[in-house]
Amino acid sequence: MARFRRKKQENNALRELLSWVQIIVVAAVIAFILNNFLIANSRVPTGSMENTIMAGDRVIGSRLSYRFGEPQRGDVIIFRWPDDEKVLFVKRIIGMPGDKVTVRDGMVYLNDSETPLEESYIKEPMVAESPKSFTVPEGAYFCMGDNRNESMDARYWKNPYVYKNKILAKVLFRYWPGIKGIH
Template identity: 50%
Template sequence: MENENKELDQNKSRKKKEPKTGWKAELISWIQVLVSAAVIAFVLTTFVIANSEVPTGSMENTIMAHSRVIGSRLHYKFADPERGDVAIFVFGWQCPRCTAIGEGEDPAVCPACGYELGKRAKTVYYVKRVIGLPGDVIDIIDDKVYLNGSETPLEEPYLAEEMNQGETMHFEVPEDCYFMMGDNRNFSADARYWKNPYISKDKLVAKVLFEYFPTPKIIH
């Protein structure tokens, strides 16, 4: 009889130690999973990868209009941009009221509508190709790009078509800056037409690696 009582006491003790299960435990488990996923996603998108949309046809046929691309934020932390890279960079700002876009640092007041921006301006990102490196001299003559006084134009197999703008332009890229152009030159509002045609290295966000929508492919 005494042995039976001891066994009953032991069973009761084990039951008390067993974890309680049910909908509360399952809910807590799901919350932990969701919080962990959110933290991982935040770290990835803030420090590792950049997700960007190309809204226009300025990079066709490399990247078609309305495509979405993924870039590596880490790439330019450990290496300098190279000529030919397709990069995501900070171009300027957009007013949340009138949607006007301006280049460079956002002003205190939107010059288009007078709205006080404060910290409410949206950051505008562009995707273009690195053409000029720090110290480069770029001449556009007869719709061809020439680098550093070369008599031979830059080979650009990625172009959608040859330029037909009849432009003659001259640019000297400052140190720690880059000159960016679209692959669809005849339909690209790129560095040729900006007030400040040069993008400083600290504005380069990521090197584009691949397109994931609508057609998954590696970007060269």
């Protein structure tokens, strides 16, 4: 009788262990699918997107956003940096395919307009630099940080355009240190 109870206890312990292993495996598979196909989770290490996203914030992006729609001017995106695709960047889309983006006198102009782009999201006015002009190729985007005076963005990259196939996700919100929607 004692042997039977011991055997039953061993079977119960084994079932309990297998139950926990099954839960852990299922959770790992779900996390893998979410992180690789549905969402992108990224940390922003610098202040280049202040005040929209602060240095050290974490953001969640939707990997599905651009499978069913096109990127839009003003979207904040997570993408592979054109100068080193191992590095992920978070920036705002300023120039669309075919746009001419001109940066002069501390302002951004699109398509030879005399009126600068209205950018309520920038941290502070840009310090004026020598004028720069970029013509965005088809299938690509021109991206800048919201903290223009502290942003290493497309104005300074060797390869200034982000191609759609290098965009990982559209940023939906930041969740650390506090939840805030992206505008």
